[in-house]
Amino acid sequence: MVLVMGFEGSANKIGIGIVRDDGHILANERTTYCPKVGEGFLPKDTAKHHRDNILRLVQKALQTANITPSELDALAYTKGPGMGGPLRSVAVVARTLSQLWKKPLIPVNHCIGHIEMGRIVTGADDPVILYVSGGNTQVISYSLQRYRIFGETIDIAIGNCLDRFARVIQVPNDPSPGYNIEQMAKKGQQFIELPYVVKGMDVSFSGILSSIEKIATQQLAEGTCTKEDLCYSLQETLFAMLIETTERAMAHCGQNEVLIVGGVGCNVHLQEERGGKLFATDDRYCIDNGAMIAWGGLVMFTSGVKEVPLSETTCTQRYRTDEVLVQWRT
Structure with a gap:
């Protein structure tokens, strides 16, 4: 032992x-x-x-x-x-x-x-991995004794994007900004179009953050949208980008399994967003x-x-x- x-x-x-x-x-x-x-x-x-x-x-x-x-x-x-x-x-x-x-x-x-940790807890053997956290965003698959990065953010990580937006609209940090945004997004009624930036297998979030910060400053003051609408729109846009690149990696590797790891992987909506066989852990891991x-x-x-x-x-x-x-x- x-x-x-x-x-x-x-x-x-x-x-x-x-x-x-x-x-x-x-x-x-x-x-x-x-x-x-x-x-x-x-x-x-x-x-x-x-x-x-x-x-x-x-x-x-x-x-x-x-x-x-x-x-x-x-x-x-x-x-x-x-x-x-x-x-x-x-x-x-x-x-x-x-x-x-x-x-x-x-x-x-x-x-x-x-x-x-994700592999041992879920039992996933050889999945495509979507690694989403405050400091990292990568689409990964294993080959020849390396975890190969198929795509990643070219600027800020998705968790950093969510955290910074949470500060703009004064969302509490307890238990985490991302969790609180997820709960607010469930109450969103209006989808506000944001930039959608996928470049091959890579993604970019900084322009989306700048765009929604401007929208928040203007439209919240005018009363034409709510904080919940903004959370819903941001979450849907970011997740759609991640799902597109992950599915492309799965097609390339001939795999139908995906393992989501990292702090943002706790988001239940992200876990529900795709077909195939999904492996994910709860907030303990x-x-x-x-x-x-x-x-x-x-x-x-x-x-x-x-x-x-x-x-x-x-x-x-x-x-x-x-x-x-x-x-x-x-």
Whole structure:
């Protein structure tokens, strides 16, 4: 039996998870930094939130799993991508505990953690992957020991687009801007046409955001539309773009299965938007969490990635999905 503890803190969530090599999740503790309405989360404030909570979550995870540090086989942490300050604050703790407990430390790509957690939780074998989160938007498929990126955003991620629009119309950050937009969109009555920007397999969201910000400023003041109408229109436009590129990748790969991962993947409407066989997880595993990093580290550890030199246990804000050698899949 192999046990791995995972440390995730690439954005506004700090999570500690413990998993077993049979796929059983022993603990998955998490807390979220929520700034005031109309504000985003700054790296320095988010990093402080993580520092203030991480040791409490480590202790809670050990208690929930009913194990001691001596029973762990390895630790895993998010190397990137993500926000520099939060990444470093978590990596420092992971490195310290690795030396204190004398356990190997495995750096994990954040997206790989999402994908492998999605595969183990849903049972999806070899799907096309739609990775949608606050910092990333990619259409991915596996081939020859790499997760190949078929298409991606050429500017901002879909989650970032939703978060920034939420600030414009003063949508609360608790539990998350995207969730609150999803609930408001259900009450939308009027569809407002927005730019639809698909370029081959890639998408662009920044122009759509600029357009709806102008519409919101003008039409909300005039009373010709509601906030709910804007949420509905934005959500429908963004999701239609993602579905188009995902279906094209499925046709190219000859696959009829798609796995949605990342925080935006919790959106129920997005999960309902396409045919074929869909795999998705709930907010326990879709949203950033420690268990996904623990599982990502575990599959790496059991496939031959052993102790990484301390000098290589760094973090980076940019770490592409297709940079990782996926040696645990054949």
